[in-house]
Amino acid sequence: MTFESALTRDAHIAVPLICGPMYPCSNPELVAAVSEAGGIGVVQPISLTYVHGYEYRAGLRKIRSLTSKPIGFNALIEQSSKVYHERMIRWVEIALEEGVRFFITSLGNPRWVCDRVHAAGGVVYHDVTERKWGQKGVDGGCDGLIAVNNRAGGHTGRMSPQQLFDELAPLGVPLVTAGGVGTAAEFAEDLRIGYAGVQLGTRFIATPECTASDAYKQAIVRAEEKDITLTERLTGVPVSVIETEYVKQLGTTVGPFARWLLRGRRTKGMMRTLFMLNAARKMKASLNHGTGSGEYWQAGRSVAGIHGVVPAAEIVREFAAALP
Numbered sequence: 001m002t003f004e005s006a007l008t009r010d011a012h013i014a015v016p017l018i019c020g021p022m023y024p025c026s027n028p029e030l031v032a033a034v035s036e037a038g039g040i041g042v043v044q045p046i047s048l049t050y051v052h053g054y055e056y057r058a059g060l061r062k063i064r065s066l067t068s069k070p071i072g073f074n075a076l077i078e079q080s081s082k083v084y085h086e087r088m089i090r091w092v093e094i095a096l097e098e099g100v101r102f103f104i105t106s107l108g109n110p111r112w113v114c115d116r117v118h119a120a121g122g123v124v125y126h127d128v129t130e131r132k133w134g135q136k137g138v139d140g141g142c143d144g145l146i147a148v149n150n151r152a153g154g155h156t157g158r159m160s161p162q163q164l165f166d167e168l169a170p171l172g173v174p175l176v177t178a179g180g181v182g183t184a185a186e187f188a189e190d191l192r193i194g195y196a197g198v199q200l201g202t203r204f205i206a207t208p209e210c211t212a213s214d215a216y217k218q219a220i221v222r223a224e225e226k227d228i229t230l231t232e233r234l235t236g237v238p239v240s241v242i243e244t245e246y247v248k249q250l251g252t253t254v255g256p257f258a259r260w261l262l263r264g265r266r267t268k269g270m271m272r273t274l275f276m277l278n279a280a281r282k283m284k285a286s287l288n289h290g291t292g293s294g295e296y297w298q299a300g301r302s303v304a305g306i307h308g309v310v311p312a313a314e315i316v317r318e319f320a321a322a323l324p
Contacts, residue, residue, distance in 0.1 A: 003323040006174035007197030010123045011102045014038035015320045016197030021074030024051040032066035033209040037316035042072035060098045077108035114141030129157035131167045144174035151180025153300030182305030184322035202300045207312045223303040242297040
């Protein structure tokens with residue numbers, strides 16, 4: 001079935017489906033498998049280098065050895081440190097040199113990425129959870145928005161897919177929904193709302209191509225929607241995870257002193273950096289050795305529709321068959 005939308009045109013893909021960038025789960029084999037099947041896999045650079053051990057350019061070329069189809073790149077543009085910002089600038093440059101032309105920006109003003117990517121003939125979509133951030137993304141030059149709803153894994157939004165669409169649609173750019181889609185029927189329903197495409201994360205963790213631990217994958221398969229909870233203990237802001245015994249024992253909120261530091265103008269950046277470093281260590285451990293003891297398994301409410309570990313290409317084909 002042929003289906004065309006702003007996303008399929010912008011990303012040069014056949015199926016309006018993104019395998020979203022995931023720390024720590026975006027390994028090269030998974031990114032390539034989704035792109036090869038007709039969607040688009042998106043590189044998460046810290047996963048590629050820190051978790052999966054590739055020199056950055058070599059990692060991109062590894063993906064290119066597995067597929068010649070388009071891939072994307074995720075630029076986390078929050079300027080928590082000068083060193084990190086300079087590294088991200090270099091990563092964007094290398095991605096462009098290696099032929100990447102679809103970019104997703106997160107956590108900041110996308111202007112510098114848009115200016116550089118547009119000059120190379122590429123497009124930029126920006127992660128948002130509400131209209132004020134969507135407006136900043138559009139003002140920064142982005143070509144579309146990734147609308148992160150209240151069913152998403154990882155950093156989640158507050159609104160339903162329909163509410164968020166209604167709030168963002170007046171901005172006049174293509175919208176891609178992110179969160180809560182585990183089945184082909186849910187995919188088709190979000191396209192009927194008016195979204196130009198759908199971004200999946202959790203569904204693609206439960207695949208043979210993803211190098212997450214079997215324990216992590218089986219936890220997703222077993223989980224129901226009621227098993228997803230929000231914790232502040234990873235990054236300082238709410239993150240959707242599977243509620244394991246460890247999560248229950250540790251609690252899901254930060255203490256009052258940490259909360260005060262996270263809100264302080266001078267201390268916020270330092271605290272976010274400390275939380276991110278701690279989260280990186282914990283989630284890397286969950287990916288490789290996940291047992292549920294002392295670890296976090298990020299997942300969204302799409303777990304309700306995930307009942308097995310299925311090849312990525314099979315997921316893309318099943319979703320393509322449901323296109324309206």
